[in-house]
Amino acid sequence: MKSESLPSSALAARASVRALTASKIRELYNEGLGRKEVLAFWVGEPDQATPDFIRQAGIDSIEAGEVFYTHNLGIPELREALARYISQLHTGIGPDEVAITSAGVNALMIASQLLVDPGDRVVEVVPLWPNLQEIPKILGAQVETAALRFSPSGWTLDIEELLGKLTPNTKALYLNSPNNPTGWTVTAEQQRAILEHCRKHGIWIFADDAYERLYFEQGGVAPSFLDIAEEGDRVISANTFSKSWLMTGWRLGWLVVPRGLVADLGKLIEYNTSCAPVFVQRAGIVALKEGEPIIARSLSRYRKARNFLVAELRKLERVEVAVPEGTMYAFIRIKGVDDSLAFCKKLVRETGLGLAPGSAFGPEGEGFVRWCFAASEERLADGVGRLKKALTA
Numbered sequence: 001m002k003s004e005s006l007p008s009s010a011l012a013a014r015a016s017v018r019a020l021t022a023s024k025i026r027e028l029y030n031e032g033l034g035r036k037e038v039l040a041f042w043v044g045e046p047d048q049a050t051p052d053f054i055r056q057a058g059i060d061s062i063e064a065g066e067v068f069y070t071h072n073l074g075i076p077e078l079r080e081a082l083a084r085y086i087s088q089l090h091t092g093i094g095p096d097e098v099a100i101t102s103a104g105v106n107a108l109m110i111a112s113q114l115l116v117d118p119g120d121r122v123v124e125v126v127p128l129w130p131n132l133q134e135i136p137k138i139l140g141a142q143v144e145t146a147a148l149r150f151s152p153s154g155w156t157l158d159i160e161e162l163l164g165k166l167t168p169n170t171k172a173l174y175l176n177s178p179n180n181p182t183g184w185t186v187t188a189e190q191q192r193a194i195l196e197h198c199r200k201h202g203i204w205i206f207a208d209d210a211y212e213r214l215y216f217e218q219g220g221v222a223p224s225f226l227d228i229a230e231e232g233d234r235v236i237s238a239n240t241f242s243k244s245w246l247m248t249g250w251r252l253g254w255l256v257v258p259r260g261l262v263a264d265l266g267k268l269i270e271y272n273t274s275c276a277p278v279f280v281q282r283a284g285i286v287a288l289k290e291g292e293p294i295i296a297r298s299l300s301r302y303r304k305a306r307n308f309l310v311a312e313l314r315k316l317e318r319v320e321v322a323v324p325e326g327t328m329y330a331f332i333r334i335k336g337v338d339d340s341l342a343f344c345k346k347l348v349r350e351t352g353l354g355l356a357p358g359s360a361f362g363p364e365g366e367g368f369v370r371w372c373f374a375a376s377e378e379r380l381a382d383g384v385g386r387l388k389k390a391l392t393a
Contacts (some may be wrong), residue, residue: 016118016140021129024341024360039383041278042344044180044329045248046374050283051070051294054245057286061279065241070275072253074100080279081288082254089212090226097256099224099265100281102273104210104240105131109138111255111270112172113238114203115362116141120211122173125157127331127361127368129180132208147364148184150333152314154322157182159193161291166194168201173251175344176208178215178222181370182331182360183324187216188223195228204234213244213295215326216306218300222326226256234258244295283389298374301327305373305380312384318391328374331358337367344369350393351386 011031012018025042032038049055063326079095086093101107108131114120118140124133126145137145146162148155159384165174173194177186183320186194195298207225240253257265271274289315308324311328313319320333333356340357347353358368374379 010175016137017049020134020137021130025130027343028344028348028354028357029345031345032352033147033352035348035352036270037352037354038348038354039379039386041372041375041383042115042354042356042370044372045242046246046298046328047376047379048246048374050246050250051337053290054247054283054287058250058279058283061282066278066282066318068278070278070281073262073277074276075278075281076100078288086256087227089221090224091229091361093226094259096245096259096262099255099256100261100276100284101253101269102276103251104208104242105135105240106251107238107253107255108132108206109135110265110272111206111238111257112139112263113268113272114137115259116171121169122172122174123131123162123165123169123170124174125162125176125179125392126286127179127181127358128174128176129208130362132174132176132361133362136172141171145362145364148179148182150182150320150322150331153318154325155179155182155331157184157186157190163193163197166197166201166203170203170205172206173180173198173207174208174266174302176210178326180211180248180327181329181358181368183322183327183329185199185217185222185325188227191223191225193237195225195233196313202234204236206383207235207237209237209239209288210243212239213326214299214302216299216303217325220295232258236261240344241287241372244298245291246294246298247283247287250280250283251267252284291371294342302374303312305375305377308377308386309371309373309380313387314379316384316391319387326373328354330373331365331368333368338370340366340369345392346371348389351390353383353386353390355387 237256241247356370359363
């Protein structure tokens with residue numbers, strides 16, 4: 001019996017999924033796939049492997065047979081270790097406010113699933129990491145933006161413009177600080193103004209704190225809403241082991257949430273990933289206990305790399321760049337570039353230099369490129385030379 005074909009519309013994904021922006025960084029990556037001569041600065045990860053003592057903790061756990069399911073919210077030892085770690089950096093919290101997730105991006109998705117309904121209005125500070133831009137859209141939310149302003153002296157936020165967009169019908173503010181891609185960091189004074197405004201109007205704050213330990217001022221810890229949040233405030237902090245402990249491939253993150261959300265959060269973790277692997281969590285415990293020297297070395301290394309790269313880029317006529325306050329990225333404006341994806345593809349083809357197109361971070365990033373400077377000075381110098389060649393050709 002011959003079956004009847006379904007119309008093509010019946011075979012399509014949801015409209016909100018079809019409308020998602022495909023990764024322009026991935027598109028660019030495919031341009032250079034298989035080319036060993038490419039100097040790649042487009043991906044946001046350190047150029048060094050996870051330290052041996054962290055890897056060994058995961059190996060020991062596997063060899064001990066810890067390869068089974070565990071509690072949705074994470075093993076108690078890791079939740080307790082994180083509570084101690086966070087309490088040392090910020091205000092005191094308990095393990096019952098912490099949930100373990102399978103990566104920082106998973107933390108942001110699950111937290112969004114917890115609170116965001118289709119049609120809700122959310123506000124994001126941009127330019128912004130593309131994953132965080134698209135998460136609310138997957139859930140059917142309406143996204144509005146408040147744009148950072150660029151000058152070679154630094155990126156700035158118009159706080160009054162942002163507060164004006166945080167209207168009473170806004171469900172949530174998404175704020176990544178230190179910011180990927182710009183390195184801009186919200187000040188403690190701005191945080192207090194934002195929190196007071198959001199309290200008044202019942203707006204949730206989703207703080208993406210992935211780079212809080214890669215901050216080049218004030219002792220290496222960025223201002224946090226956890227420093228000022230009180231019991232009952234609508235504040236959620238998402239974080240990750242990826243950047244600070246050189247653990248990008250481990251896919252381990254966490255959430256700090258009000259206690260009243262934890263039970264429902266556990267349900268969502270169950271229906272998304274069930275739990276993070278135990279052996280990965282064991283590695284996380286060791287990272288927390290013994291990893292402070294790793295963070296200190298990375299911060300010192302990245303600060304030197306940042307200073308070197310910015311100084312070298314400022315020698316190029318068509319380049320404008322602000323000194324990033326945090327992260328591992330410089331967001332660079334190239335005069336005369338109005339299609340950053342095409343420009344970056346040309347860089348890969350003609351000079352073997354891999355940078356991320358600014359348009360990947362929203363329309364506000366067009367005309368810019370992102371450079372991950374978690375690399376040796378020698379590689380950075382080679383990259384600047386290749387960019388100079390491309391700009392003077």
